[in-house]
Each structure stands twice: as C-alpha cells, then as structure tokens.
Amino acid sequence: MEIPKGVDRRKRIVESIMFGLARSLSYGIVIVLLLILLFIAKQGIGVISWSFLTENPKDGMTSGGIFPAIVGTILLVIGSMLAAVPAGILAGIYVNEYAKDGPTKRFIKLMTNNLAGIPSIIFGLFGMALFVNQLGFGASILAGSLTLGLLALPVIIRTTEESLKSVPDTFRQASYGLGASKWYTIRKVVLPSALPNILTGVILAIGRVSGETAPILFTVAAYFLPRLPTSILDQCMALPYHLYVISTSGTNIEASRPIAYGTALVLIIIVLLANLAATALRSFFGKKVKTN
C-alpha cells in the first residue's frame, strides 16, 4: 500500500506540534499552581514555630501567634461535622438504599447538586438570616458550625451515595437470604463495607470546611478575640478569616505580612494533610471513590 509522502509528513508534524503544545501547557499549568504553593511555603516556613502556633496575636496582630484562630477552626470543623456527617450519611443511605428510581429520587439528586452549586456567600447570608437572627443564636460557634455543616452536606451525601453504590448487590442478597431485615443488612453489611470510602469523603469535607471564609464572615468569625471561646454561643477567630483580615484590613498590613504568610501556609498544610489522609485511606482499602 502506498501512502502519499507529503500528506503523511505534514500530518506527523502537525501532530507532534499539537502534542508538544498540549504537553507543555499541562506541565505549565501544574508548574504555575505548584509555584503558588512553593512561594507561600517559602515565605511562610520561617514564620511557623511552636510559639507561632501556641501564642495569642500581639501588638494589633503584627506579632505573636495564631493560636485562637487554630482553636476556632478546629471547633468549627468539629461542630460542622457533628451536624453534617450523621444527616449526610443517612441521606446518602436513603438515596441509594431506599428511594426507588423515579421522579422523587431524581428530584432529591437534583436538589443535592443544586445545593452543592450554591456560592458560599449565599450560605453566609442564609446562615445569618436563619441561625443568627431568626433562631437567635447570634454570631456564635453554633451558628457558624450549622452554616458550614449545610455547606458540607451535599459533599457527604454524594460520597456516601457513591460508596454505597460500590457495595456489590450480592452482599445484600446474601444477608436477606439469611433472614436479616433491611435495616439490619444496611447496618451490619452495607455500611461497614462502604465505611472507608465514606470516611474519605468526610476527610475531604473537613479540608473544604476548614478553608471556607465567606460563610463564617457574619455567622461566627471575630476580628480579634485574644481568648478562647467559653461556650458554643461565643464568637471565635478562624484561620481563613484571620488571613483575610491581616492581609487586607489589619492595623498595619506591611508589619503583619509574615504572619499572613504563616497563616496561609498553615491553611495549605491542613488541606494537604486532609488530601494525603484521604489518599492513604483510599489506597489502604484499595477502592476508588469519586469525590467532587
């Protein structure tokens, strides 16, 4: 068979040019994104020390540490997960195990997707209207946790649903065959085998929640509160809000730059750890779960 030489050569040249372009663009994107992380890491690594992590901010937030912000973020993560994890897992069980295919199931899935697509500032507005004002919690850890919990809810529902979907039907049938009820089967057979994947989703939700700023602006975050909160109706500081404040509206922006770099690095490390933990968990249990 004869291939016309000119056409073939041109085809190959075009192909290698386009492939080269796609390759360099891809590497370019990843390199730029990594440079962002490295830049912040380089500026922030010198700032982070034991005292930075365990001291209160001092001198109008131009020196000292970020201890109250770390504690605040931990409290908000715990609070939001207490609210979102049980409800999210039960909702995922309903969608995958109970709901029959049809308009109801489609409606619930559509609403879950819509909830996931609502911008975080809208959650902030809503949290302020419902939890802070209507229910009278005031700007408090309770209001902030519930707002963040709603934000994390669709993430947990969707991972739970995907995880349950990956449990083979034979497991359920075997359990029913032995005379177990539906709920007993879910509790003793389905949930345990889906648990690692669900946990992966929860860890990723923690990573997401710990970095959110817009939902906590009006529901909990305190500009400067150099003490630890004493009740769930107290305000608290939080890492992402602290970073926003000291990099845009602090008393002395230039002087607090090192602290801003340090805070940004701490936030990145939290997300990094959450991702690493999720990946480790995933490969440990040797199963893949889609999370987005």
Added chain:
Amino acid sequence: MKFSRIIGKSMEGLVKACGYMSAFTVLLIVLFLFREGISFFTLTPIEEGYSLWVNQNNPVQQLSAAEVKDIFDQKITHWSAVGGQDLPIGRLTLDELAEAYTEEQLGVSFEHIPDCINHYIDSLPGTLAFFSDQWVGTGLQGARRLDMANITPAVFFSDTEWFPTSLPAARMGVLPLLLGTLLVSFFSILFAVPLGLAAAIYLAEIADDRVRRILKPMIELLAGIPSVVYGFFGLVVIVPLVQETFNLPVGETALAGSIVLGIMALPTIITVSEDALRTTPRYMKEASMALGASHWQTIKNVIVPYAASGITAAAILGIGRALGETMAVLMVTGNSAIMPTSLLQPVRTIPATIAAELGEAPFGGLHFKALFALGCILFLMTLAINLIVERVIERPEKA
C-alpha cells in the same frame, strides 16, 4: 422480632427525613433570601426614621432617590428640574437650622425645633428639609411630608450608581455590580477554558499512565486550596505584577481578578472535561485510526466533538464557580462600585459587595435588604447555571 421491626420502621422514617434534607435546605435558602430580598422593593430609599418635608404649596408630590441625591449634591438647584415651580431649592438639615436660629429660639431641650422648621419652610417656600423623626415627631403644621418613590425593580436594574449609605437618599443600582461580576467571570473563563481543555486532552489521550497518576492528584489537590489563600497570593503577587506591567496607579483591577479566578477555575475545568473526553467509545477512536487519521486528527475530529457537551458543561461549571467566588475577588479587584469600562480598572462584584457591606448594614434596614436582593440575583444566576449543566451532561445512570 417485633422490636427489630419497630426499629427498622423508625430508622426508615429517619433515613427518609434526612434524604429530603438537601431539598428542604434549598427551599429554606430560597425562602429566607427572597423574603428579605423582595421586601427591599417595598421600602422607600430613605433611611428609616427620617423624612423629607416641603412647603404645603409645593406641587411636587414625589421624588426619586436619584433626584434627592442630586439635590443634596447640588446638581439639581431648581424645582422646575423635577417638575415643580420656578423656585430655587434650598436645603435644610439640622446643621443649617442650628445656624439660622439661636439656642434660645430652638429651646432649652430643643422643644421648639418643629416651630423653627415651620417658620423656615414658611419664609423660604423652596426649602427641602431633611430631618430625623425624633425632631419633627408626628408632623409639622406648615409643611408637607414628601413621599419618595420606592426603588422599583426597573430602577434597581437600570440605575448605574451604587451608593447604599449616602444620605438623605441611598442610590442602589445593581448594574455596575452585575457588569463587574460578568466581566471578571467572562475573562477568567476566556483563558481558563483553552488552557484547561489542552490539559484535559493531554491527560486523557496523550500522557502515559505514570505521568497521569502524578499530575491528576496534584490538580485535585489544587482544587482544595481555600479561596482566601488564592486571594492572598493574588494580592501579594498578581496585583503588583499587573500594576507594574501596565504601569497603573493601583494593581487591584478586573484583570487581576480574572487571572486569579481563572487559576482557581482550572482544576474544575480540567477534571470535568477529562471525564467527558474519556467517555468516547473505543470503537470510534479505532475506526478513525483505521481510516488513516493520525492520533491528533482523531482527537480533533472525533474525540473532542464527541465530548463537546461535557466540555461545554465544564466551561459553564467554571463560569458558575467564578460568578459566586467571593473572597479571592474581594481581595484583588479593588472593589469600587463604578460602571466597568476596562479590564485595567477596579471593579466590584456582587458576592464581594455582600461580603464587604453586610457587616456594616443595620439589621433589617434598607441596605441590609438590598444586599439580600443581590443575594437573590446571585442565587438565580447560579441556579440557572446548575440546571443548564444538569441538562447538558445528562449523566447516564450507572446501575
């Protein structure tokens, strides 16, 4: 046996209730947003507890927010300009009253203030007086309370000025904010989509598995970095860069916002388009290759067209993210609420406006409700985008 059945039944009820929770939450969000947002249009654009007064013989019945602001900014100086008599407009506020009358005339505990206002308006019939209800009480005998026109949706969407806290009348035109939001999002997507598509093609078709296994988790990781960190990076790197490159007085511009948003949208666009490209059936690729097409020609003529709807969904999803992004935009765009005319100018987006102003808006007041109305607009835009994406993707349900 019976007991376990009761537990099973009650768990089923609980599970079902939780299943409806996301739908319920969306409903609550709609309820609370729109309750405040719609009631905005029932308020007059004058701060609660204040009122405007004119001479009883003044034929002008109603003024709009824009007219009142122009009068107090001295841009309108004649009643004839707002459909009244041929009289110059005189402004009267508490400061001017205190200058015009002695303390004795005003009274020891200012109890004679209403009389003084009456006297002033009577002697100067072109006066427009602006007073707190604390001073004028239930009314003035010699003067008439001037109504202000509500901010109608038509005004809200067409007014080009956003001065939510100006006295005596606020101006709330959503147009500069809406255009700012669209401008920043549009340009971020303009450069993020081609780049993201190239990377998705590389990951889905060209890269070997080893490279892919390294790049993919990195991109996913970058999607998890908080927006406030991207905003901070934009503030310390992109903003000075833009300022120096274009020799601008300030670097906080729409361009800086677009760049930061584009970077943030990349992981989403890459992941969704790559998934779409991967759905191309193997036999289609093989058929194309068998006809003598090169790999690149196959990608260009078979795979990308096949995945077109998924790639569109990725772009729309990217726009949705960009529209609603708050913190990063708030930190790098400079936040001046003016009609955007170029990329090298500060702009203010809708989410940034809410974030920046809600903390200072008195609860339940005009400004507060205006911000909720902005929230409604943002909600409707992102809802539309979500529904379009649902339609475009039409995910096949895998059993």
